[in-house]
Amino acid sequence: MFADLKYLKQHPFQLVSMIAIALIPLIYSAVFIGSMWNPYNETGSLTVDIVNKDDGAKINGEHINIGNKLEDKLKKNDKFNWQFHKDSKAAKQNIDKGKSFAYIEIPANTSKKASTLLDEQPEKANITVKTNPGYNYIGANIGGQSATGIQQKLSDEIRSTYTKEVFSNMKKLIAGNEQTIQALDDMNNAEQQLIDGNQQVQAGLEQLKPLNPNAVGQIAQGNTQVTDGLASLQENNEKLNNNLKANMQQSSDTHFEEKNAEYVADPINMKQQDVTEVENYGQSFAPYIIAVSLFVGAITFSAVYPVGKNMLTRNSVVQSFISKFLLFLIQSIVTSAILTLFLVFVFQIEIDDIVRFTFLIVLWGLASMFLVTTLTTLLGNVGKFLALMLLILQLGSSEGTFPIETSNGFFQFLNPILPMTYVIKGIRESIFGFTGAIPYHDAVIYLIILIVVSLIVLFFSWMMKYKFPKTQTLD
Incomplete structure (x- = not known):
C-alpha cells in the first residue's frame, strides 16, 4: 500500500527530485509575479x-x-x-x-x-x-x-x-460699461441743467417780446427748438442708460475672475469608483500564474517520477492504486501548501478570504496532479504530450490576461469548457472578494468532478495494466 513512499525512501535522489518538483510552482510564480509586480508604478x-x-x-x-x-x-x-x-x-x-x-x-x-x-x-x-x-x-x-x-x-x-x-477682456468690457453708465448719468444731469437754463432764457425773452416782437420771437423760437432737442437727447440718453443698467443687472451674478477661467478650461472632475480593490498588477495577475504553475508542477512530476510503474512485488490492483494515490495526494498537498505560504507570507498578497483561497489552490493542485498522472498512467508519453497540449490550450482560453472577448472564436469556445477558466475566476473571487459571472462554488464543483473522474480512470487504467502487463512499460 505504501510501496511508492518506500521507493522514495530507498532512493534518496528521487526523493530530492520530488522536493525540487514541489518547489517548481513556487519558483514559477515568484519569477513571473515578481517580475511584473508593479510595472505601472515604475514608469x-x-x-x-x-x-x-x-x-x-x-x-x-x-x-x-x-x-x-x-x-x-x-x-x-x-x-x-x-x-x-x-x-x-x-x-x-x-x-x-x-x-x-x-x-x-x-x-x-x-x-x-x-x-x-x-x-x-x-x-x-x-x-x-x-x-x-x-x-x-x-x-x-x-x-x-x-x-x-x-x-x-x-x-x-x-x-x-x-x-x-x-475673461480678462470681459472684465474690461464690464468696467467700460460701468464708466459709460456713469458718463451717461453725468450727461443727463448736464442736459437737465441746460434745459432749465433755456427755460429761464425763454421766460426772459417773453418779457422782452413787446420791445421787438419779430427779433425776440425768432430768438425765442430757436431757443424752444434747442430746448426740445436737449429734451430729446436726454430721453435717448436715458433709454441707452437704462438698457446698459438692465444688461449690467443681468450679468451682475456672472463672474469673470481667473478662478472662473480655470473652471471653464477644466470643468469636470472624474470620480472613479472601483468595485474591487487591487493593490498592483502583480496581485491582479497572480490567479493566472498560480493556476498555470500548479499545472506545470503536475506535468513536471509526471515527467520525472515513473507514475505508471508498479512498485509492488505482488499483483494487487487496489494496493497499487492506493500506493499511487497516496503519493500523488501528498506531493500535491505539499506543493500547494508551499505555494500558498509563499504567496501569503513572502509576497504578502492581500487576500479577502484566505480559507476559500487556500482550499481552491489545494483542490486545483489535486485536480492537476490526478488529471496529468492519469493521462500519463493510461497513455504513457502520449499522455504527457496530451497534458502539455491541454496546458497550452488553457493558456490561451482561460482569460488569465486579456478579456476572452478579445480572443478569437476558437478560444472563446474553449473558455467555458476547460478547468483553468473556473480556477482563475475562483481565485480572483477569493482574493478580491466579489462574485463573478462564474461563481466560486462552480469552480469547486467542476474540480471535484474532475478529481473523481480522474481517479476512476486511474483505477481502471491500473486494472488494464494488470490485465495487460506490457502496458506498464508505456511511460
Whole structure:
C-alpha cells in the first residue's frame, strides 16, 4: 500500500527530485509575479524624448511659448524619464535603437497655430509622436500614453490661455460699461441743467417780446427748438442708460475672475469608483500564474517520477492504486501548501478570504496532479504530450490576461469548457472578494468532478495494466 513512499525512501535522489518538483510552482510564480509586480508604478525609468521646437507667438499682444510652458510642467512630472531636446537627431536615434519608448516633437509653429483659435479659419497645432512597438510592444503602448497625456496638456494650455484672455477682456468690457453708465448719468444731469437754463432764457425773452416782437420771437423760437432737442437727447440718453443698467443687472451674478477661467478650461472632475480593490498588477495577475504553475508542477512530476510503474512485488490492483494515490495526494498537498505560504507570507498578497483561497489552490493542485498522472498512467508519453497540449490550450482560453472577448472564436469556445477558466475566476473571487459571472462554488464543483473522474480512470487504467502487463512499460 505504501510501496511508492518506500521507493522514495530507498532512493534518496528521487526523493530530492520530488522536493525540487514541489518547489517548481513556487519558483514559477515568484519569477513571473515578481517580475511584473508593479510595472505601472515604475514608469519613471522609461525614457521619453521631447523635441521642443516651438518658436512662440504673440497672443493678444503678449508673447507666449506653449512648448516651453509644457516643458516646464513636465520637468516637475516624475511619471516618465523626460529628456528634452532642441534638435531631433539624437531623439530619433534613441527611438530607433530602443533607448527611449516614445519620441514626441512639438513643431516650431505650435504657438503660432494656437494663436488662430479665434480667427475665422483657426488652425490646429500638430505634434509628431513615434514609438517602436517592434522593440517592446508594451513599452511602446506606455510611451504612447505619455504622448496622449502631452496632447491633453497642450490642449489644456491653449484652452486655459484663451479662456483667461477672454475673461480678462470681459472684465474690461464690464468696467467700460460701468464708466459709460456713469458718463451717461453725468450727461443727463448736464442736459437737465441746460434745459432749465433755456427755460429761464425763454421766460426772459417773453418779457422782452413787446420791445421787438419779430427779433425776440425768432430768438425765442430757436431757443424752444434747442430746448426740445436737449429734451430729446436726454430721453435717448436715458433709454441707452437704462438698457446698459438692465444688461449690467443681468450679468451682475456672472463672474469673470481667473478662478472662473480655470473652471471653464477644466470643468469636470472624474470620480472613479472601483468595485474591487487591487493593490498592483502583480496581485491582479497572480490567479493566472498560480493556476498555470500548479499545472506545470503536475506535468513536471509526471515527467520525472515513473507514475505508471508498479512498485509492488505482488499483483494487487487496489494496493497499487492506493500506493499511487497516496503519493500523488501528498506531493500535491505539499506543493500547494508551499505555494500558498509563499504567496501569503513572502509576497504578502492581500487576500479577502484566505480559507476559500487556500482550499481552491489545494483542490486545483489535486485536480492537476490526478488529471496529468492519469493521462500519463493510461497513455504513457502520449499522455504527457496530451497534458502539455491541454496546458497550452488553457493558456490561451482561460482569460488569465486579456478579456476572452478579445480572443478569437476558437478560444472563446474553449473558455467555458476547460478547468483553468473556473480556477482563475475562483481565485480572483477569493482574493478580491466579489462574485463573478462564474461563481466560486462552480469552480469547486467542476474540480471535484474532475478529481473523481480522474481517479476512476486511474483505477481502471491500473486494472488494464494488470490485465495487460506490457502496458506498464508505456511511460
